[in-house]
Amino acid sequence: xxxxxxxxxxxxxTRTVVDRFNExxxxxxxxxxxxxxxxxxxxxxxxPAPDGKRIEGKAAVVAFWREWFGRNPDARFxxxxxxxxxxxxxxxxxxxxxxxxxxxxxxxxxxxTVRDGKVAAKLAYVKG
Numbered sequence: 001x002x003x004x005x006x007x008x009x010x011x012x013x014t015r016t017v018v019d020r021f022n023e024x025x026x027x028x029x030x031x032x033x034x035x036x037x038x039x040x041x042x043x044x045x046x047x048p049a050p051d052g053k054r055i056e057g058k059a060a061v062v063a064f065w066r067e068w069f070g071r072n073p074d075a076r077f078x079x080x081x082x083x084x085x086x087x088x089x090x091x092x093x094x095x096x097x098x099x100x101x102x103x104x105x106x107x108x109x110x111x112x113t114v115r116d117g118k119v120a121a122k123l124a125y126v127k128g
Contacts, residue, residue: 010086014114018082018089021112021119026076028069034062037119044123046108052124074098087114 017036024032043061045053055061069075075097083090089112096105108126112119 011084013117014087014089014112015082015084017114017117017119018084018091018112021122022077022079022091025065028073028075030062030066030069033065034058037061038115041119042121042123044121046124046126072097088112089114 021033021036024036037058039058040056041058041061043055043064044051045055045064047053055064075095078094078096079091080094081092091110091112092107093110094105094107096103098104106126106128108124111121111123111125113121
């Protein structure tokens with residue numbers, strides 16, 4: 001976040017970027033998602049335990065999600081709460097899909113960092 005930027009403006013920008021990201025993610029649109037990421041973006045997946053996998057760079061992150069969307073065609077993330085402070089956002093979510101023919105869900109949190117109107121980091125954590 002630029003020090004000259006008004007904190008309310010930073011909050012509004014961060015919220016807009018995170019909302020756009022979540023909406024695009026739920027459409028499973030990897031190409032549109034790429035437009036919302038910085039070139040040096042970082043994604044930390046929730047698996048494998050205990051720390052998850054760290055993926056760095058827009059091309060690698062988009063490739064990961066493109067494959068993930070293919071494996072999880074009915075997956076949706078529902079934001080339960082979004083807390084924004086400057087260039088950071090915490091999103092408490094429920095991930096839902098059909099697993100083995102039955103509705104299934106998982107709860108977790110993403111910690112976002114937004115820079116220059118794009119997602120610079122998305123660090124994911126899950127319950128359990």
